[in-house]
Amino acid sequence: MFQQPLPEVYQSLPAARGARRDAWAAVLPRRWRGALRLGLSTALATSDLLAIFVTAYLTEVIYYEFAFDQQLATGMTGSFQLAGLVAVFVLLTNLVREEYSIETQLTRGPQRRRMASLWLAAWGIVLVVGFATKTTNDFSRAVAIGFFIAGLPVLYLSRLAMVGLVRRATSPSSSSINRVHLVGFEEDIAGFYASHDAEALGLRVVGTSYLRRIDTREDASVRQAQMSEDLDLAVSVVRFLRPDDVFILVPWTDAADIERCVDAFLRVPAALHLRPGSVMDRFPDLTLARVGRLSGINIGRRPLNFSEITLKRGLDMILSAVALVMLAPLFAAIAMLIKLDSPGPIFFRQRRYGFNQQAFGVFKFRSMKTEQNAVFRQATRNDSRITKIGAILRRTNLDELPQLLNVLMGEMSLVGPRPHALAHDRSFERRIALYARRHNVMPGITGWAQVNGLRGETLTDLDMERRVSHDLHYIDNWSVWLDIQIMFQTVVSRRAYRNAC
Incomplete structure (x- = not known):
């Protein structure tokens, strides 16, 4: 085993009594x-x-x-x-x-x-x-x-x-910052330094103990003696440096080595931590959670908790009910124009996936000509199927207004990821990572992707990936204020009307 050298100022302690006190004060935890x-x-x-x-x-x-x-x-x-x-x-x-x-x-x-x-x-x-x-x-x-x-x-x-x-x-020179000692095999510690900046993490590494890789051809007693020697030396160094925290960087696959490290460092007055590897960096808000009497590392919570769901649902019901009453004259006028423009029903209803991938029928004002036994085909710019009134409804987003009924019935929310046709969902779910995560919340009449101009025809997978990334951003950063901001931008922002077809 070998230790990372101490800074030069500590390699040879001064002989003078006062200077020795200064060196110790620099190495040991500072007062206050x-x-x-x-x-x-x-x-x-x-x-x-x-x-x-x-x-x-x-x-x-x-x-x-x-x-x-x-x-x-x-x-x-x-x-x-x-x-x-x-x-x-x-x-x-x-x-x-x-x-x-x-x-x-x-x-x-x-x-x-x-x-x-x-x-x-x-x-x-x-x-x-x-x-x-x-x-x-x-x-x-x-x-x-x-x-x-x-x-x-x-x-x-x-x-x-x-x-x-x-x-x-809490800069690296501050006395308030955590003083950390690292223990592990050379490749694991090198990986830690390569992927982390101690200053950015808000800590100062005061020492590093490298464990030697044990030759698997050696007898078990020889391997155990070598590990014990390394750990005894590491414990001595930790006792001298007195860090606030000790991080064991040994991979979790080496269960026996982890056990020996834990037993060794439980004897020193420092907080002891295990690093399970790169998964910690992918999920920065990991917490130890209990479900019943079972303990586990929680890497993600429900998209919305009970109070947030209740708050969002209450807002949806109130605003959708008020909007339906206030917009009743507009609904009647649009219905009359649709009937005068082309034969067919006023509303168009299509099956789409909602929360937890449960299918439901989404309401829209009909904006296309009625076709018998038509196969689903995404609307494109200058699509010949779009009626004159339908083109206006699509450009102004008015064709989405009947979805207020879906909101009132609890099938949709005012704000959320836009629901796509079932054929689209099945296709993109196989090609785009985390696409199905959009269904972890209620779909919305409008959403973060739509107010950023990501709507309309998706010609490539990249178009859909951009839309999905905005939807996931909304799920991870939901708040009432974000919903209000999106609803406001849906009405006044030019980007919300971009790419309408």
């Missing part, structure tokens, strides 16, 4: 490390607290200034009471899920989806508390609405600024 990390976490929590209270107070000040042309009088602090309720829920939830830990901020940073879900949940709690205590009349509705709208962007920007400060404060 825990206090510094606690201070950074506290600063993150404090920034959230200030962002909530300052936004609430300024909203109330601005409201009284413009609505009543007067300054906010002393004692009129209804915004503080409202902010206090929101802040308590936000901070307690973030503390429970360790949102303010340095590791969380270094690896994930502020996530809009998580913050938006928490913000909506906090306001849901506020409404429940206000209703239960009959105190909703104590707060100005205008101030509450303004605080609700402005609070999340301010909270996100505040967290973004603080995360930047935390990441600068």
Whole structure:
């Protein structure tokens, strides 16, 4: 076994007593490390607290200034009471899920989806508390609405600024950064260095212990003695360096070697970690999870959890019902124009795959001429089958409006991956990786791909791959705000009307 040499400054320790203390201070964990990390976490929590209270107070000040042309009088602090309720829920939830830990901020940073879900949940709690205590009349509705709208962007920007400060404060020379020791065979450690940048990971490698490959032709006793010798030396080095964490990079296929390493390093006062290889890099948010009494490494959760599904479904039902009532005159006008333009039914219904690849009939205004026993063929630009009214409906996306009925019936959502014809699904699923993952959520009338101009005819696999990549981005980054943004862009963005045919 051999060790990676220490930096030159430590290779020959100075003889002077004071200099020896300096060398030891550089090698051993620095003082106040825990206090510094606690201070950074506290600063993150404090920034959230200030962002909530300052936004609430300024909203109330601005409201009284413009609505009543007067300054906010002393004692009129209804915004503080409202902010206090929101802040308590936000901070307690973030503390429970360790949102303010340095590791969380270094690896994930502020996530809009998580913050938006928490913000909506906090306001849901506020409404429940206000209703239960009959105190909703104590707060100005205008101030509450303004605080609700402005609070999340301010909270996100505040967290973004603080995360930047935390990441600068945890540079490789900072005393707050984790000091790590690596143990493994030479090729595994070389692979780790080739694929990882310690500084980018927010850690400092203070030592490396290389294990020797054991000749399989040797007797079992010889191989065991050689491994024991390597591990004893590695443990001695770890005791001297006193790192915060020890990472064992031995492949999981070498189960016996893993067992010996674990037994050896459980004797030192450092956190012990196993690296299962490249799978860790493919799934950066791995967690140890329990299902019943069974433990496992969780590499992915459901696309939407129960609360997110409930929130999305509630939004779909309310908006689709309101839209159907308001658009009833437009529906009648389009129906009349379709009947006058060409013979055939008003609606066109086609079988498509929905959630979990369950087939359903999607509603559309008929935009093509009726053909008997017609074989499915994707619409193309300047398609002769498209009627005059149909061309207008397709260019303006109005042919999709009847799908509001599918939304109301629970077969679709307002926003999600667009459902394709069954023939397309069967064809592309065999040729494009993760294509079927689009069916892990409800299909939508509009989606992230459509508002980015990825709609209409798909001439090549690359066209579909781009569309699928946008759909998967939507699934992995869903939030209510993203849905609202997509619905808004569907109406006003030019890209949403691009490639219509």
